[in-house]
Amino acid sequence: MAFPMAVERWLDVARMDELARQGTPVHRIDARAQTVTTLLFIGVVMSFARDELSALMPFFIYPVALMSAGRIPAASLLRKLAVAMPFAVAVGLLNPVFDTRPALALGPLHVSSGWLSFLSIMLRCLLTVSAALLLVACTGMQRLCEGLVRLGVPRVFAVQLLFLYRYLFLLADEGRRMTRGIELRSPGVRGVRFRVYVSLIGHLLLRAMARAERIYHAMQARGFDGRIRLQFTSPLRLADPLFVGGWTLFFAVARVWNLAEALGALLMKGVG
């Protein structure tokens, strides 16, 4: 039964919501600006050659800066990262097996280019996943969806995201109550049998559909005519274009020049 872990994950989602409600300067940046910057960051990080390592290091400034300025605890992000890594690790781990060309020499130690690209995959995974998680942790679902609509995402889709998010917790609670009921009534039995599972899921589905019907009636009673209206409050401030522009400049510089290598060369010159 994977349920205890799933509950952990739920609590984490609720925690993300809490984090997103803070009032730090990062949280005051417009959701559009943050979305654009995040996408740009991921695109730039992934555009490096596949065995690049040192040039990726300066990019850690972005998540670290958001984390510290936005007061996002590293522990909860790392826990999510641990969940996210397995597929990339599994596929990437085969790189050293298939690619054994030596690519880097540190004294007597020769590192194959497969290991380099594997490490590079891990770095990219860390960077891109933390950027995506930080986007939500610094904006929250409501503001993020508002931003998406203003960036041109269809209303129907944004409203779908909001609805999904709003009922996630209710249905998860319902699912949790149901599985707890089963566990209590079948002591000594490990797992759920298929037949029981189907009726469990089926009832959950019927209840969900009945709930949707009630919601629809409630919406109609409040004058829902099929058109979705969203209200936007936050105007763009000067800080928003500055946020996008500043980070874009940094990404461009770090993409063109290998800052880490330059620093290393400078240090070695100083030593030698």
Place this chain on the structure above:
Amino acid sequence: MHMADALVSPVVGGTMWLAACGLIGHSVRRIEASAKDHLVPLMGVLGAFVFTAQMINFTIPGTGSSGHLGGGLLLAALLGPHAALLVIASVLTVQALFFADGGLLALGCNIVNLGFFPAYVAYPWVYRVIVRGRYEAMRGSVAALAASVLGLQLGALSVVLQTQASGIAELPFGAFAALMLPIHLAIGVVEGCVTAAVVAFVARARPEVLPVADAEPVRSLRPVLAALLIAAALTGGLLSGWASSLPDGLEWAIARLSGTEEVSALRGTWHARLSAVQERTAVMPDYAFRQTPLSARPDGSDGASAESTTARADAPSALPLGTSVAGVVGGAVTLLVISWLGFVFRKWPRAV
């Protein structure tokens, strides 16, 4: 089988994003045209339902493993393909944002793999063809099983193709496909059984909520889909051929397996161009070269080309020692400085 950000190149990811945007746009137009208001809350709640259902597992007898609902085909059977695609896309978006399943760059890939194939291929061309009109238990079960297997197989194949086109993972095409497809055949059978059983359950309990499978003509949809598929394949193939570091994943895998090592020629133009810019503008273009032995330059050219990654792959005996040490030292120092900054920055606002 969520595709991960770290395995997707920007070109493949971007192409799939475009395809996913096209799909979402198309399904939004179709939903708006259908004027079924009640779909708005229903889609939202069923998205939440899929999440919840995925948290509950059942044990597969005799294997010790467990299975759960995938949801794509079930949604299509309950809502029709357009609403199903939208719900799947929203579920994947929330998973990418909150659970770090998949990722933002790979979101387009995931929407195509897990949304397009079940909702727009397996549902209209397999499920609806077999069910034909009113739901009937036996035929419905066969349809759900067949459509689930097909949808997952296509999705898994698509994961392999996208990984290959991105050229970040080294796995040969054949080996990866031989790994992914059988695994997803098993997953498809399990998911098909669950979907069949749940649809049958709903058909027994509340038959009126299941849509009549031929409610809308399939024919009008086909040209659109075919065009979309061809366009996606073409742009994907062309663009990734132009831009990824491996021009043709399949060719590369064959070369790899047959032992011909022509890796140096496979550096794509895009990365090469970017690294050329990098060299032209390098802060210290020759610092690495000074420490490289003279034999490192088989062609006798100047330092800039000896430093490039192409040369590194070309001449394994001539490792640019200086560059790599500078890279390692600089990388480590950068990381240290950044983490220190993060530490200081975190304490700082509280101290003021």
